[in-house]
Amino acid sequence: MLIKICGISTPETMDAAVEAGATHVGLVNFEASPRHVTLEAAASLRARVPAGVKVVLLTVNMAPTDLSRAVDLVQPDVLQFHGRETPDWLAKLRETLECEIWKAVGLRDQGTLERCRQWIGKADRILFDAPAKALPGGNGEAFDWQLLANHDHKMDWGLAGGLGPDNVAEAIRLTAAPLVDTSSGVETAPGQKNPALIQSFCEAVRGA
Numbered sequence: 001m002l003i004k005i006c007g008i009s010t011p012e013t014m015d016a017a018v019e020a021g022a023t024h025v026g027l028v029n030f031e032a033s034p035r036h037v038t039l040e041a042a043a044s045l046r047a048r049v050p051a052g053v054k055v056v057l058l059t060v061n062m063a064p065t066d067l068s069r070a071v072d073l074v075q076p077d078v079l080q081f082h083g084r085e086t087p088d089w090l091a092k093l094r095e096t097l098e099c100e101i102w103k104a105v106g107l108r109d110q111g112t113l114e115r116c117r118q119w120i121g122k123a124d125r126i127l128f129d130a131p132a133k134a135l136p137g138g139n140g141e142a143f144d145w146q147l148l149a150n151h152d153h154k155m156d157w158g159l160a161g162g163l164g165p166d167n168v169a170e171a172i173r174l175t176a177a178p179l180v181d182t183s184s185g186v187e188t189a190p191g192q193k194n195p196a197l198i199q200s201f202c203e204a205v206r207g208a
């Protein structure tokens, strides 16, 4: 089971996520987010992460030149896109960059799920999240997990949106998600990650 702790912004919580057994750690580069880290700070946090744990850099509608600087500086294992990026652009990045390309999609209804087929062969993984609200992600809201129950997935995927230590086991049971992602659910306030909650989340996933 893959576990992503997203929106890490301090060395202490990065270390806590790694020690708790996260397989992926997320860094948000989006100024409107309470979890925003500059590319320089992201590079410094990235340097603490041991081989074997994948670093995910999140961007929203980043210009191609800025993206290339971000990749050079942070050297992420995964780029996660939360904006209006097109399938063709992501496919091109997938061909040219060495990192994995993930696309986050706000899952509103069955129609959204069907339109997600457009990412097959264009992205390495799709991350089903709650529909965007104030932020494109990290809003701490769950969507209707029943949409994914028994769904015939044609590409790698993950589940995000309002997951925390108390509900992640139920989410896994209902959806059989191979990867779960949390941000707000392991915080005591927006942007304030808590090591004990990170540990509880990882334990709840492993116990599911």
Ligand SMILES: O=C(O)c1ccccc1NCC(=O)[C@H](O)[C@H](O)COP(=O)(O)O
Pocket (backbone or CB within 6 Å): 006, 007, 026, 028, 030, 033, 034, 035, 058, 060, 082, 129, 135, 136, 137, 138, 139, 140, 141, 142, 160, 161, 162, 163, 181, 182, 183, 184, 185
């Ligand atoms: O976390 C943010 O602030 C954020 C801002 C802009 C784009 C994406 C963002 N987060 C993306 C994530 O992968 C979150 O972990 C995911 O949306 C789940 O968040 P939450 O519901 O708070 O657990």
